[in-house]
Amino acid sequence: MLSQNELKQQVAKAAVEYIQPFLGSGVVVGVGTGSTADLFIDHLAGFKDQFMAAAASSERSAQRLAGLGIPVLDLNEVQGMPVYVDGADEINARLQMIKGGGGALTREKIVASVAERFICIADESKVVERLGKFAIPLEVIPMAVNAVARKMRTLGGDPVLREGFITDNGNPILDVAGFSLDDAAQMEAIMNNVPGVVTCGLFAIAPASVALIATQQGLRTMKV
Numbered sequence: 001m002l003s004q005n006e007l008k009q010q011v012a013k014a015a016v017e018y019i020q021p022f023l024g025s026g027v028v029v030g031v032g033t034g035s036t037a038d039l040f041i042d043h044l045a046g047f048k049d050q051f052m053a054a055a056a057s058s059e060r061s062a063q064r065l066a067g068l069g070i071p072v073l074d075l076n077e078v079q080g081m082p083v084y085v086d087g088a089d090e091i092n093a094r095l096q097m098i099k100g101g102g103g104a105l106t107r108e109k110i111v112a113s114v115a116e117r118f119i120c121i122a123d124e125s126k127v128v129e130r131l132g133k134f135a136i137p138l139e140v141i142p143m144a145v146n147a148v149a150r151k152m153r154t155l156g157g158d159p160v161l162r163e164g165f166i167t168d169n170g171n172p173i174l175d176v177a178g179f180s181l182d183d184a185a186q187m188e189a190i191m192n193n194v195p196g197v198v199t200c201g202l203f204a205i206a207p208a209s210v211a212l213i214a215t216q217q218g219l220r221t222m223k224v
């Protein structure tokens with residue numbers, strides 16, 4: 001039986017193979033955040049002569065990329081990207097996700113929005129029938145924490161402030177448990193519309209294009 005880390009290693013390596021047809025001399029690769037994304041970065045470094053640079057969704061990933069000799073561009077210098085590769089905390093059969101366990105949800109959503117395709121990489125523990133067992137992270141403007149928390153309670157959620165954590169953008173995170181989502185896209189729109197919410201960790205309106213899932217039986221590719 002493979003450990004979760006071995007599964008993450010497997011999918012990280014598979015992701016580099018998967019994106020190879022999209023690489024080229026002027027290409028920028030979008031890179032996510034988290035332990036699976038870290039392993040992807042490590043494998044990607046072996047192919048750094050096949051693309052120009054990366055755009056990162058966090059300071060953590062930017063540092064790891066740069067440390068391995070991969071140039072990192074500010075997103076404002078990037079016109080487009082063929083792929084964005086990132087992990088997820090939950091993913092359903094429609095390739096809608098909950099992300100932000102690592103707190104990088106806002107930059108992840110921004111970098112992903114510039115890419116032509118979102119390649120989700122995860123081990124099989126992340127695949128769910130219905131999103132919502134994992135608390136939905138909300139990045140919140142500091143003065144709005146209590147107001148947003150009250151609003152979440154009226155929607156039926158149970159918000160908890162992520163203690164001792166501030167995002168790369170300087171904001172706190174509320175993790176909102178208690179939702180079992182029939183319509184994740186509708187909830188994403190509702191949450192993003194609450195004043196003070198920078199963004200929520202639902203990636204449902206713009207789901208992944210493909211998911212590479214490492215299982216005990218081998219690699220599974222999920223498409224809609």
Ligand SMILES: O=C(CO)[C@H](O)[C@H](O)COP(=O)(O)O
Nearest residue numbers: 034035036087100101102104
């Ligand atoms: O959204 C994220 C970070 O904000 C990560 O992609 C998500 O938390 C999955 O992390 P890991 O690969 O460590 O399981």
